[in-house]
Amino acid sequence: MRREAARELADLGQQLRVDAVRAAAAADSGHPTSSMSAADLAAVLLARHLRYDFDDPDHPGNDRLILSKGHASPLLYAMYRAAGVVDDEELLTFRRRDSRLEGHPTPRLPWVDVATGSLGHGLPVGVGMALAGKRLEHAPYRVWVLSGDSEMAEGSVWEAAEHAGYEHLDNLTLIIDVNRLGQRGPTRHGWDLDAYARRLGAFGWHTIEIDGHDVEAVDAAFAEASATRSQPTAVIARTRKGRGVAQVEDREGQHGKPLPDADAAIGELGGPRFVRVEVCSPPAAPARRQPAGGHLDLPRFEAGDSVATRDAYGQALAALGSAREDVVALDGEVGDSTRTEFFAKAHPERYFECYIAEQQLVAAAVGLQARGYIPFASSFAAFLTRAHDFVRMAAVSRAGINLVGSHAGVAIGQDGPSQMGLEDLAMFRAVHGSTVLYPCEANQTAQLVAAMAELTGVRYLRTSRGGTPVIYGPGEEFRPGGSKVLRSTDRDRVTVVAAGVTVHEALRAAELLDREGIDIRIIDLYSVKPVDAETLREAAEATGCLVTVEDHRVQGGIGDAVAEAFADGRPVPRLVRLGVQHMPASASPEEQLHLAGIDAESIAAAVRLLVERAVVR
Template sequence: MAKTPTDFQTLRDLATRIRIHSVESTAAASSGHPTTSSSIAEILSVLFFRTMRYKVSAPRDPSSDRFILSKGHAAPALYGAWVENGVVQESDLKKLRQLGCDLEGHPTPRLNFIDVGTGSLGQGLAVAAGMAYLGKYIEEATYRVFCLIGDGESAEGSIWESVNFASYYHLDNLVLILDANRLGQTRATMVGHDLELYKKRLEAFDFNAIIVDGHDVEALVKAFDTAATVKGKPTALIAKTYKGRDFPNIEDKENWHGKPLGGETERVIKHLKSLIKNPGKLNYTIPAPLSEVPAVNISNIKLSSPPNYKQGQMLATRQAYGTALVKLTESNPRVVALDGEMSNSTFSEAMKKYGPTNFIECFIAEQNLVGIAMGISCRDRTVAFASTFAAFFTRAFDQLRMAAISQSNINICGSHCGVSIGEDGPSQMALEDLAMFRSIPGSTVFYPSDVVAVERAVELAANTKGITFIRTARAPTAVVYPNDQIFEIGKSNVVFSSPKDQVLIIAAGVTLHESLLAAKQLANSGVAVRVLDPFTIKPIDKIGIVKNARECGNKILIIEDHYPEGGIGEAVLAALAEEVNIYVKHIAIPRVPRSGKPADLLNYYKIDAKNIVNHVDEVIRK
């Protein structure tokens, strides 16, 4: 027998209670956003106690509907909703924003009912669209995804990347809720309460757009019910709301953004309590998921077959990326590749050919690309690999930063690194990518130097928690390793050595190959050097580097196709920080480069074999 849906008056009372929780918790914290929390109270009440189907006992159950609060500064309202359904203790609200309390200023997955961290505005919709794509095309499940954004953050371009994606893929299981409360932080928003303009914009992207009074629970219920019947397109609810709703003399007033109510707290709470019709225990119904999704296992994924190359064969490292992805997918169908319309350059197109459900084209929208990867990897339902030119991930750094805060497990592959790409010029050359990915908390940074290493890097990344980055190159280089070579995270490999080495050369990618050429030339002239391939730049192999440096006269030469800041050189220097009597010479790209043939550029910036020979001579004479 079906349970009776929560009645409208109970929804109104729940909304008022959410407002009270927001006011009291921010007052206790002496900081926070009670007015912006107030504008979404009815929306959360209807969603959490009438519309959404989820399990209170298991907030991240994969069968349940998803909710993303993109305007994360309204966290007090969200926490209030979870107090009302019994997941959060009301007493914990008094610890809001305090060190040691998981009810932080903006939501993070430290809480068992939060999928991703939000608060850097403009990002939540991409994650929600990734979740919806997963549900519609990969899971073929009944769960729906709801994303609440603020009208202020609709000025972010990333929002419209995500709107475009949701429309293109006909994500009819996605509902965007626009909280049009008219006020931003310092002034009125761009569009204010011109709801018809929002409607026209969203309809232009083929959304089913519905204007609704965001404080009328009956209208909201009807709008959400209508959204559930729409097929072939996503729905947007454009909710007219007021900041500080039901706060007398504060509602819809400027200069209250991000402020607790201070001396007005008691007066406002007294008024809010007077609005509650049923002050006792409320009877509400939370609908159960329509169906259960099957359990999946994405642990311990292996290549379906080992690398199969010939040493000396000339192949670009990027070529092995697609090959490795297909091999992983042959072992586990939950491996998914995403690309920014560069798949024939990154070689992720191999996944497109393998199977349509294992490849997501995200087009030239890198911020959305990373957000979609976060969304499909939530709740451990897929292993996501996102790729484009390494240089273009710089524009998605904020998304990557938030992915780390979100405890996301996503894998990034950036191709076309360094000046070695040649004629395309500096706009296409990734020369700061290692620095960027090294700076992300908990990240793992791979820099494989041949196709064998790439396949193993992809395999390791698939089984590594956190953000991983794999740096691949455009130009063909020789296969260095045998197919049975063992690779480990944080473990370097010596690829050229003798018993009497005078200098340790550390290099990766194209400069490793140039270093090997130089080492052979030097050997012919009676100078012995050792060449070390770090494989991972984070973590760097401190033990291996120190050991080999000591065996090579305490002299190191680092050669890299990257800016000096944040790359291999600084990783090595950090590892040597507490060591004494080790001399290090570091050669990198010293300034913004220019176009040219790859060989000419390597020579011009003194990172080719000829120049490496000269650098070794200088190090020996130190």
């Protein structure tokens, strides 16, 4: 590199530092010192190695940049100013209400693919993007992930590191800003660059250790990363937090706050600059062709047959994959249980095995959807709780992902409580903009799988292990936000609201009560969010009492969903909730449902008690 070019890069690094200081000072908050440590890395990347058309963020050859250390957003916004897509006036709106420049980056900016800020997310999501580029798009773009050293303690990072090495993702470069200091003091490994290199090397990564403030060394490292084949590369850079300002450089207690004297710091850094960077153009790449849309031939199941909803899900997903080339499937090494194995056999090129790494599973789905695919990621409902932070951040990213949890509830039987999803409905209902579906039989499941592909946001489908009777015809329609009234008369005394396995228990309870002359209405609430408030309100007006029955904890699930339908100030009917309130142990499915008080006998007993009380009144 020519000496003049090196000086220009160093000067750009100083501009990025100054702008980070200015932005944080204008907001009177933020993380300028974390931005300053990585400024030279960002300058070299922006000016020499990032291939990106900022006028066309969807260009198929654009490199992807993920700022995993999202708190260093002033650095990212300073890069955008240097690239000419954010002006000085907007830069100084950092963290203000209605500004696009939020405290941590989100896709409100067209050049941000995914939201970051919860540490340990950038690399796992980057793995998903790199998988898309390598296995699906066969595109020349590179995925760059700028990470902090503190987040290297996150388990999700090492799930991603192993997966990237296993998949030989040579289109992925991790840049670690090793500035030694975290929020409250030194990081675990400090400036021991070899500690990071040894660990990443064990997972099959090519590693390069450098001085992160030596722009020539940074340039050479990035070039080496781009030239490395069959391995992902980690550039491990020794830096100093708060670089360039003596009052804060490598000093504890300066994290997450504007500099004490911003004007003096800007002067020490050489003052404001207005260097404009001509970012490298992306390589030529064929435009993503519109996925072929074929006829969707969903599986059809005969009334009276016993079919597990997980089987119907697997068959419907394979059919959806045949009709839509943009549908992909991921699984956490339980595909023979979740039944994604059907998709894997039909469409192996679009199937991603993530092994027992649920955080990477969901993160890869987020990365794949950022590249325009429709992912269905499956595991046991209980194990998806491990990835809740990735689900939460997917909503922040405005990501469209489909998650499917099998083996839900006590109905799985003898495996016991460690395998039972009993909190999943509550978890997914709480996610912003989510859709939560819980089918009770096979034809309903197939229809809902097809519907999920057309939705936005985070979509969750809950499936069951055991077979349940097919009660709907294959032509029956089901829409998110709907429900089905399975029994209704003018004499109904109580309405039972159920979903999944408890629908069948409610139907059996109705048969028991028929013999006693007690009529009940039954609602199959297959859409738990959004809930069919209109049907619930009509039932409440007709019967005065609603009994919810769910194979789930009583907190946060169907009972709460139903209660919220009456939270607008209208008269609230009598609400009774039957759900799992004890800690289960191993037992048969039938025993489990009875012990939880959600089987047919328990439902009938609850209705008898309610009717008896109503008569006394």
